[in-house]
Amino acid sequence: MKILVSGAGMAGLATGMDLTATGHDVTVIERAQHLRTNGSPIDIRGEALDVAENMGILRQLQDSRVSTTDLSVFIDGAGNVIAALPVQEINDTADDIEIAREDLARILHAGLDEHTPVVFGESIRSLHDDGTGVDVVFASGKTDRFDLVVGADGMHSITRRLTFGPEGDYLEHLGFYVALTDLPSARGEAGSNPFLNWPGHMIGIARYKNEALGVLNFRHDWIDYDYHDLDVQKQILFDTFGDHHEWRVPEILDAVARDPELYFDSVSQIHMDDWAKGRVVLVGDAAHCASNLSGRGASLAILGAWRLAQALRDHPDDLDSVYEQYEVLHRPSVDKAQAFARPGGDLVMPATHEALELRNARLRDMATDIGGAE
Ligand SMILES: Cc1cc2nc3c(=O)[nH]c(=O)nc-3n(C[C@H](O)[C@H](O)[C@H](O)COP(=O)(O)OP(=O)(O)OC[C@H]3O[C@@H](n4cnc5c(N)ncnc54)[C@H](O)[C@@H]3O)c2cc1C
Known part of the structure; x- marks a missing residue:
């Protein structure tokens, strides 16, 4: 054919x-x-x-193979590790392969x-x-x-x-947005991959090989914007994260401003x-x-x-x-x-302070149960 x-x-x-x-x-x-x-x-x-x-x-x-997810941890605004990502809940088997796109x-x-x-x-x-x-x-x-x-x-x-x-006949918005930006300033850094939360938001750094990415996630109802317009996408991120100056948030937003290949999309299903x-x-x-x-x-x-x-x-x-x-x-x-996918948003971006505290306590308990990950 x-x-x-x-x-x-x-x-x-x-x-x-x-x-x-x-x-x-x-x-x-x-x-x-x-x-x-x-x-x-x-x-x-x-x-x-x-x-x-x-x-x-x-x-x-x-x-x-890389191991970006396995090294992910949640941190507080000062950069201290609070809990590790429960990769055992995410992976299907130990044979799963994580690989750079x-x-x-x-x-x-x-x-x-x-x-x-x-x-x-x-x-x-x-x-x-x-x-x-x-x-x-x-x-x-x-x-x-x-x-x-x-x-x-x-x-x-x-x-x-x-x-x-x-598209609207088939797309179901799950209530989140995701952005990924090249983060040259974090290339080559050793250690775990840190993610900072505040209610409904997550921002962090994913490192693999010699690359580093800024990762930005947030909860939001459907936003009507031209998804080919990079400047509009960046402005949405500045409006959403711009009031936060703790940890490395300004550095990641600076990278967003400079990235000609920023990835930004709604977290949706078809x-x-x-x-x-x-x-x-x-x-x-x-x-x-x-x-x-x-x-x-x-x-x-x-x-x-x-x-x-x-x-x-x-x-x-x-x-x-x-x-x-x-x-x-x-x-x-x-x-x-x-x-x-459905419970994933509550794991990485709890909606309220209470939900965030509960999530962190649960992950700390799990880490103790399995022998004290970070
Ligand atoms: C730049 C980019 C970054 C991504 N990053 C992540 C990530 O970090 N994490 C994650 O979980 N998923 C990510 N995804 C989505 C992930 O790649 C897909 O969910 C998965 O790999 C399924 O791939 P797909 O080929 O169906 O869709 P996609 O990977 O979205 O590929 C679709 C391809 O079609 C091309 N295309 C779109 N419109 C047209 C058109 N009109 N004519 C011709 N070509 C067209 C796009 O440029 C793209 O290359 C990303 C997708 C893209 C495009």
Whole structure:
């Protein structure tokens, strides 16, 4: 089949790799001018580890392992450690692999066949599915026709919007926002990764390899803003965190001001009854974003890509059967990951002083029970 994959994030790259390996003629397009590799390290867990092995990339993932989450601690405004993050509540198994986003993207990108280049700076402008193929008009003005279009273009997927309707029909805001900024001033520092809370807020530093990120999280109802406007995103962060001068908050906000690649988004989920319509099918966050609080977005992306490719291999001439198999095999993993995310906000950003105190007391008790982590 001649297949277009929209988006070169983890889902798009994995889909490109799996479909190319299955013998399809695949084109991957990415709106950005380069692979978007910033962001905090992400986890490959559970069944996704088996898929990684089948894809032939497990050893590379293991060799690139980092331990950012394991080293996370909650601190007070003076920088003193209050409690450790309960990683035993977060990880599926000890085999889980935490890996820098750039390393995962690099490994998946390298796994694409030489005949499957990623076309950067390109996006779908419109698509028309006539039942036998999909005519695509690209933002560049070029046109082409495909047997199948795979939307792997993230939570704000244009493929979903053009095929299934407005984002608002599928997006559930969980009540939080997240931002990640490059923090050059903290590179190379040793020790644990500190996170400071006040009610409804968390700000901290995540270090891995020789990199350092400022991490900002806060509770807020849905904010209507242009999510392509970086200046607006930064202003929201200044308004939210700017009154706080304790610990290293000003240093992190200074980094926000300087970062041309700041990552900022609502913590939301995508819920859809169907991930496919005609000759258009969705994978990864475009289909079923579970949010960063699930810690399972990248695993779901890799799993979904593999299951879709497998279904296309099992039913080469019958898209209905492809979609049915993809749905039956993948839906339970999605439901589990989406459910896992829900309590995550209360753990990392308790809403009130009382809830914060309770959380810290619980974590201190747990640390004592398991032998006195920090
Ligand atoms: C820059 C960035 C940083 C992130 N950081 C974190 C993090 O720190 N922690 C975390 O848990 N999750 C993070 N995520 C989300 C995480 O990567 C996903 O939840 C997970 O990996 C699933 O990946 P995905 O490929 O479905 O979606 P994404 O990783 O969101 O990838 C979607 C890709 O599609 C591209 N795209 C979007 N619109 C179009 C379009 N119209 N045409 C073509 N391409 C398009 C995007 O540029 C992106 O490369 C981040 C995502 C991005 C894009």
